[in-house]
Amino acid sequence: xxxxxxxxxxxxxLQRNKLRAFLTMLGIIIGVGSVIAMVAIGxxxxxxxxxxxxxxxxNMITVQPSSNINGGVRIAGSSFQTLTIKDIxxxxxxxxxxxxxxxxxxxxxxxxxxxxxxxxxxxxVAPEYLDIRKLTLKDGIAFTQEDVLTSAKVCLIGQxxxxxxxxxxxxxxxxxxxxxxxxxxxxxxxxPKGFNAFGQDQDDLLIAPYTTVQKRILATIYxxxxxxxxxxxxxxxxxxxxxxxILRDSHRLxxxxxxxxxxxxxxELIATLSSTSGLLTVLLTVVAGISxxxxxxxxxxxxxxxxxERTKEIGLRMSIGARGKDxxxxxxxxxxxxxxxxxxxxxxxxxxxxxxxxxTLGWPTIISESSVVLSFVVCAITGIFFGYxxxxxxxxxxPIEALRYE
Amino acid sequence: MTKKILEIKELKREFIMGSxxxxxxxxxxxxxxxxxxxxxxxxxxxxxxxxxxxxxxxxKPSIGNYFLDxxxxxxxxxxxxxxxxxxxxxxxxxxxxxxxxxTALEDVELPLLxxxxxxxxxxxxxxIRALEAVKLADRHDHTPSQxxxxxxxxxxxxxxxxxxxxxxxxxxxxGNLDSRTSYEIMALMQELNTKQGKTIVFVTHEPDIASFSxxxxxxxxxxxxxxxKNENMRSAKEVLAGLPVTEDY
Numbered sequence: 001x002x003x004x005x006x007x008x009x010x011x012x013x014l015q016r017n018k019l020r021a022f023l024t025m026l027g028i029i030i031g032v033g034s035v036i037a038m039v040a041i042g043x044x045x046x047x048x049x050x051x052x053x054x055x056x057x058x059n060m061i062t063v064q065p066s067s068n069i070n071g072g073v074r075i076a077g078s079s080f081q082t083l084t085i086k087d088i089x090x091x092x093x094x095x096x097x098x099x100x101x102x103x104x105x106x107x108x109x110x111x112x113x114x115x116x117x118x119x120x121x122x123x124x125v126a127p128e129y130l131d132i133r134k135l136t137l138k139d140g141i142a143f144t145q146e147d148v149l150t151s152a153k154v155c156l157i158g159q160x161x162x163x164x165x166x167x168x169x170x171x172x173x174x175x176x177x178x179x180x181x182x183x184x185x186x187x188x189x190x191x192p193k194g195f196n197a198f199g200q201d202q203d204d205l206l207i208a209p210y211t212t213v214q215k216r217i218l219a220t221i222y223x224x225x226x227x228x229x230x231x232x233x234x235x236x237x238x239x240x241x242x243x244x245x246i247l248r249d250s251h252r253l254x255x256x257x258x259x260x261x262x263x264x265x266x267x268e269l270i271a272t273l274s275s276t277s278g279l280l281t282v283l284l285t286v287v288a289g290i291s292x293x294x295x296x297x298x299x300x301x302x303x304x305x306x307x308x309e310r311t312k313e314i315g316l317r318m319s320i321g322a323r324g325k326d327x328x329x330x331x332x333x334x335x336x337x338x339x340x341x342x343x344x345x346x347x348x349x350x351x352x353x354x355x356x357x358x359x360t361l362g363w364p365t366i367i368s369e370s371s372v373v374l375s376f377v378v379c380a381i382t383g384i385f386f387g388y389x390x391x392x393x394x395x396x397x398x399p400i401e402a403l404r405y406e
Numbered sequence: 407m408t409k410k411i412l413e414i415k416e417l418k419r420e421f422i423m424g425s426x427x428x429x430x431x432x433x434x435x436x437x438x439x440x441x442x443x444x445x446x447x448x449x450x451x452x453x454x455x456x457x458x459x460x461x462x463x464x465x466k467p468s469i470g471n472y473f474l475d476x477x478x479x480x481x482x483x484x485x486x487x488x489x490x491x492x493x494x495x496x497x498x499x500x501x502x503x504x505x506x507x508x509t510a511l512e513d514v515e516l517p518l519l520x521x522x523x524x525x526x527x528x529x530x531x532x533x534i535r536a537l538e539a540v541k542l543a544d545r546h547d548h549t550p551s552q553x554x555x556x557x558x559x560x561x562x563x564x565x566x567x568x569x570x571x572x573x574x575x576x577x578x579x580x581g582n583l584d585s586r587t588s589y590e591i592m593a594l595m596q597e598l599n600t601k602q603g604k605t606i607v608f609v610t611h612e613p614d615i616a617s618f619s620x621x622x623x624x625x626x627x628x629x630x631x632x633x634x635k636n637e638n639m640r641s642a643k644e645v646l647a648g649l650p651v652t653e654d655y
Contacts, residue, residue: 004526005519016507316503319464320517320565321492323485399464403499 006326010333013310024302025342027295028382032346032375033353035288039371040354042281044364052196058266059233060132061098061240063087063226063247066262081222082251082260090250091228097239099231102126103223105213111161111206112178118164122155122179122206124213125227132227135207140173140188143209151211155184159192159203179206182216236265285371292375295342296382299335303390307331314394315402328395335387336380343379347372410473411572411605412438412461417470419456430456432628433470438607440572443599443639445608445616448625457625458609462495462575463487475572492520496566500578502558504550510537510561511546517569536564539602540594556587563594567604574598576608580615586649592618593642618642 014021065082083103091101105124110117123129127144130136143154157165157172166172172186184206193202214220230239240263247261307314314327322330350372354365419431431453438444448454459465460472463479464487472479475494482490491497496517504513514533518524524532537543540560550558559579566574576595580588596618598604608619616622617640624632 002522005522009519012508012512016505312503313505316499316505317516317520318488319462319491319497321488321520321569323488323520325485326488326520400459403464403503 006329006333007337009330010337013330014334014337020302020306021338024299024338025345027298028292028339028342028379029295029346029349031288031292031295032343032379033349034291035285035375035378036347036350036367036371037353037357037365038284038288039281040350040365040367041357041363042278042284043366043368043371044358046278046281047366048364059230059236060266061228061230061236061243062264063228063243064262064264065222065224066258066260081220083223083226084221087223087226087247087250090246091226091243094246095228095239095242097231097235097242098228100128100132101226101228102129102132103210104129104225104227105210105218105220105222106224107180107213107217109180109217111165113165113175116165116167118161120158120161120204120206122208122213122217124208124210124217126210128229129207129227132229135193136191138189138191139171140186142188148209148211151215152209153182153184153212153216154187154208155179156188156190156207157186158190158205158207160201161204161206162189179208180217184208230265233267236267240265288375289378292378292382296339296386299338299383300386300390303331303335303387304393306334307390307394310394311397311402311405314397315399315405318397318399319403324395327397328391331391331394332384332387335391336383339379339383339387340376343376346379347376350375408439408441410437411440411442411475412436412607413471413473415471417457417460417467417472419453419460419465420468429628431460431467434625434628434630435470436623436630436633438573438605440605441599441603442621443596443606443608443619444621444623445610445619446623446625447610447613447616449611451627452625453628454609454611454625458575458577461573461607462497463491488520492517492569494572496563496569496571496574498559498562498566498574498576498579500581502550502555502562502582504558504561504565506551507549509547509549510542510553510564513550513561514564514568516565521569532568533564536568537561539567539598540564554587555583556590559583559587559591560594563591563598567598573605573607576606578610579608580610580612585614586646588615589642589646589649593646596642 063083085103088101088103091098095101102125107122107124108119109122111120126148127142130142137156140156142156143152146152147154162172165177166175172189174186176183176185178184190203190205190207196202210223228239228243230236244259244263247263248259251260253260317327317330351367354367357363358365414437415435417431417434418429421428421430434457446454446457456465460467460479463474466480466487474490477490477494479487479490505516511530511533514536515529518529518532534543534546537546540563542557542560542564545553545557545561550561553561563574580591583591592615595606595608599606606619608615610616617636619636620639621635622632623630624634
């Protein structure tokens with residue numbers, strides 16, 4: 001029997017009982033729809049976390065002093081002072097995989113503008129820091145290497161600080177504020193970055209040349225961090241290895257000594273968060289997959305009933321020349337048509353419900369092609385798998401008995 | 407020489423029911439020539455149904471030979487039997503066996519769907535001609551529920567004709583119909599037999615119906631009791647004309 005005839009026969013058989021065909025499809029529709037929607041939600045949240053971190057500079061590498069043992073007492077890393085100008089010089093001279101490097105020192109304190117004051121953090125950094133952290137200026141200019149050399153009392157100001165120190169909307173550029181006791185002239189404002197994934201306000205800061213913060217505020221020669229940019233995300237690992245070696249050399253550590261610093265990449269963070277939401281995707285997919293299986297069992301159930309109910313029809317078809325194979329193919333085709341049609345409607349439903357979720361709940365969603373293709377393939381397989389057994393039962397009927405069946 | 411459509415030689419069929427062997431057919435021999443109208447009669451238990459199943463290639467003999475249009479049925483596989491039914495036999499059943507919610511035309515097309523040599527256009531043409539042959543040309547789009555019993559049986563006959571079989575095999579085809587409609591069906595059968603030269607084997611238990619055929623084979627306890635030519639074959643058309651006219655169709 002030709003395929004066209006086969007499809008024609010199966011379609012006519014389904015048309016004779018549209019409501020039942022639709023109800024059978026419903027399991028598949030919901031299954032496929034939920035797979036697509038759930039995977040879209042999972043992927044969306046994964047992507048949004050990734051984006052958020054990318055915004056912080058995914059190729060950013062951070063060096064922190066690490067905890068160490070001093071006479072048996074472990075000392076917290078942050079209070080351990082190991083990072084100095086020597087390291088910056090060594091990194092700039094020796095590293096191939098990093099493009100930019102900036103030291104950083106931080107100081108918490110009170111920013112004061114006349115009668116107004118606001119507790120904030122001042123970061124002392126090199127001009128490259130803006131690039132490394134993907135910070136942009138909204139207005140004004142950035143400080144230069146010249147300012148670093150002269151320990152100039154200039155700063156860039158974050159939006160939160162502007163809001164609190166200049167509540168009436170006056171232009172902060174050119175104004176002088178005090179941080180602690182030191183006056184700083186504001187030369188630029190930072191574009192707002194909002195809160196990060198951990199709830200920290202990324203706009204609550206002042207940025208000044210690191211020399212200024214080191215000499216005029218903290219009176220230290222050490223850095224609290226070193227920030228660097230890897231040439232690309234792909235070479236981050238090489239950059240880490242390289243930096244570690246350079247810093248070990250610079251710190252004159254012997255082979256048997258532990259690092260007195262830690263090199264971190266954003267990738268670790270991304271990997272952790274991605275794996276968390278990857279787990280979420282897997283969980284959602286499993287739940288949706290279960291509903292597909294239930295849909296398949298629904299098909300099997302109905303096909304079974306259908307075979308019994310249509311025993312006489314099967315007998316007739318056999319008597320007018322249908323072979324067992326033809327009957328098998330007919331019922332299999334019916335099951336496949338049900339599951340594939342259900343799949344198509346399910347994909348559509350998945351798209352619609354994903355849009356609804358995005359529009360009403362504001363959740364980020366990404367419909368991945370793979371989830372559409374996968375659920376479609378699973379559908380067809382479900383149809384064949386669950387349709388086969390009832391179809392086989394139909395094909396093995398004895399035409400004589402089937403014709404006499406009441 | 408007239409062509410033999412059916413050749414049956416010493417045909418036996420046994421069923422094993424638990425520990426007992428039931429002899430449904432105990433040795434039957436007869437031939438049917440092309441263009442004959444044969445009725446097979448017999449009370450229940452006479453082996454009538456078993457013979458019908460074998461003639462219809464739904465079942466195979468245990469012993470003996472059955473040639474349908476020169477083909478030895480006994481040597482065929484299940485699939486080959488199905489194909490033989492598709493090409494050479496047209497079934498008409500007591501209960502019509504039309505597909506529910508299917509139009510007359512689609513129902514008549516059905517046997518041709520299982521014959522891949524026939525194109526869609528050809529299939530439609532032949533179905534339309536078959537419906538014309540049973541005088542239902544104006545009922546193409548009617549489903550079984552919209553047709554009377556007699557009309558349904560005529561759709562079934564059209565379906566049996568559509569594949570141009572060598573033999574129409576009717577199983578109590580008038581069993582569910584009142585006598586007037588029965589005569590109408592028999593008139594149609596006679597017309598197909600005489601005008602189109604169709605070979606018809608008609609299984610019935612009503613002597614009244616058998617009198618419309620040219621030959622009657624009487625079965626009893628699995629053997630042929632009587633095989634007689636019907637010299638004065640009645641015309642169903644004339645009988646129909648003699649019936650009082652009723653309002654309902």
